[in-house]
Amino acid sequence: MNLNYFSRLRVALPAVGLALMLSAATSMRGAELSWRTDFAQASQEAAQQHKYMLLDFTGSDWCPWCIKMDKEVFSQSQFSTFALKNLILVKLDFPRKAPQSPAEKSQNQDLAKKYAIEGFPTYILLDSNGKEVRRQVGYLQGGATAFIDWLGLSGQGQG
Numbered sequence: 265m266n267l268n269y270f271s272r273l274r275v276a277l278p279a280v281g282l283a284l285m286l287s288a289a290t291s292m293r294g295a296e297l298s299w300r301t302d303f304a305q306a307s308q309e310a311a312q313q314h315k316y317m318l319l320d321f322t323g324s325d326w327c328p329w330c331i332k333m334d335k336e337v338f339s340q341s342q343f344s345t346f347a348l349k350n351l352i353l354v355k356l357d358f359p360r361k362a363p364q365s366p367a368e369k370s371q372n373q374d375l376a377k378k379y380a381i382e383g384f385p386t387y388i389l390l391d392s393n394g395k396e397v398r399r400q401v402g403y404l405q406g407g408a409t410a411f412i413d414w415l416g417l418s419g420q421g422q423g
Contacts (some may be wrong), residue, residue, distance in 0.1 A: 296394060297344050299355040301368055303375060310352040310392045316417060317352045317394075321386040325359045329403040330385040333411075340408040349419050359385065389415060 297322070300306040310317045320338075322330040337343050347353060357364065364372075371405045376382075379388055382401065389397040397416075404411055412418075 269350070269356040275385065297338065297347055299353045301355055302375060303354055303371055306352050306354045307394055310390070310394075313352070314392050315350060316392065316397070316415075317354055317390040318347070319354050319356055319375070319379070319386075319388040319390065321358070321372075321379075321384060321388070322380050323329070323384045324355075324357050325362045327384045331392070333385055335409045336407045337396045337404075343411065346408075346412050346415075350415075353384050372388060 288361070290407060300309070300313060309315070322333070322334075355366075356375055358372060358376075379386075379399075381394075384404065387400040387404075391397055398414075400414060404414060406413075
């Protein structure tokens with residue numbers, strides 16, 4: 265083998281290693297979650313797919329506990345994998361700075377009244393028919409594992 269081959273290989277190997285590390289980091293993040301903002305559309309999807317709906321009443325740009333839950337639970341691959349199989353996710357946001365359409369703002373205010381939301385974050389699990397199964401007001405310690413346990417859906421399906 266000639267010296268030129270080894271020289272090129274020495275340059276190429278670090279690039280291959282970097283590519284593999286980036287690929288592994290991307291897969292560790294899990295699948296990208298799709299949070300709906302249209303409650304009516306999400307309700308239809310839940311009914312058609314026989315999935316539960318998770319309502320996330322949040323102040324995404326000002327509520328420290330909401331931001332902490334996003335980081336510790338919703339951005340984790342364990343939650344993403346679980347949610348893709350079991351949930352239709354609905355983010356009902358009450359931002360202070362982020363722009364929001366008048367229709368979304370009105371819908372979120374109406375839903376906050378309907379579900380008697382008293383604080384942020386509040387998580388409400390609905391069955392595929394829209395019936396409330398459980399709710400969590402405030403931050404839930406323990407990361408993705410504790411939140412998935414709180415949902416209580418392990419091994420359950422909806423008919």
